[in-house]
Amino acid sequence: MFTERAEVVVARPPEEVFAFVADARNRPLWDEGVGSEELISPEPIGVGSTLRTRMRSMGRDLEYLWEIAEHDPPRRVRVESTAGPFPTTLVWEVAAHREGSRATFEVSGRPGGAMRLFQPLIARNTARNLERSFPRLKEVLESR
Numbered sequence: 246m247f248t249e250r251a252e253v254v255v256a257r258p259p260e261e262v263f264a265f266v267a268d269a270r271n272r273p274l275w276d277e278g279v280g281s282e283e284l285i286s287p288e289p290i291g292v293g294s295t296l297r298t299r300m301r302s303m304g305r306d307l308e309y310l311w312e313i314a315e316h317d318p319p320r321r322v323r324v325e326s327t328a329g330p331f332p333t334t335l336v337w338e339v340a341a342h343r344e345g346s347r348a349t350f351e352v353s354g355r356p357g358g359a360m361r362l363f364q365p366l367i368a369r370n371t372a373r374n375l376e377r378s379f380p381r382l383k384e385v386l387e388s389r
């Protein structure tokens with residue numbers, strides 16, 4: 246298992262930041278690895294909602310299906326993969342900060358079988374993607 250984290254302070258209220266990051270359909274706007282993310286269950290978004298992500302990582306096209314397991318506006322959302330290359334959990338936490346909001350993102354992956362051999366490479370690739378994407382997330386949120 247690996248876990249990578251990223252954090253950004255955004256000059257926007259927690260309610261706005263949470264609404265943006267908890268709606269996975271916004272992810273392609275700031276995460277360059279994600280080609281599309283769509284809600285595949287009816288609105289409103291909440292516990293039990295399902296999503297599909299199409300992404301490119303390490304030269305491969307990947308698809309994940311997700312289910313929202315926890316949805317506690319404006320503080321926390323946890324999403325669990327239901328299909329994809331390996332089990333993955335995504336967690337967003339948003340808290341008030343003197344400059345607006347602090348958004349923390351954590352991704353935990355549990356590669357199994359032969360994929361376990363590539364876990365260090367997958368973790369490094371994930372960390373690099375977060376390092377590139379989080380400045381963009383801040384830019385996108387602050388330009389709204």
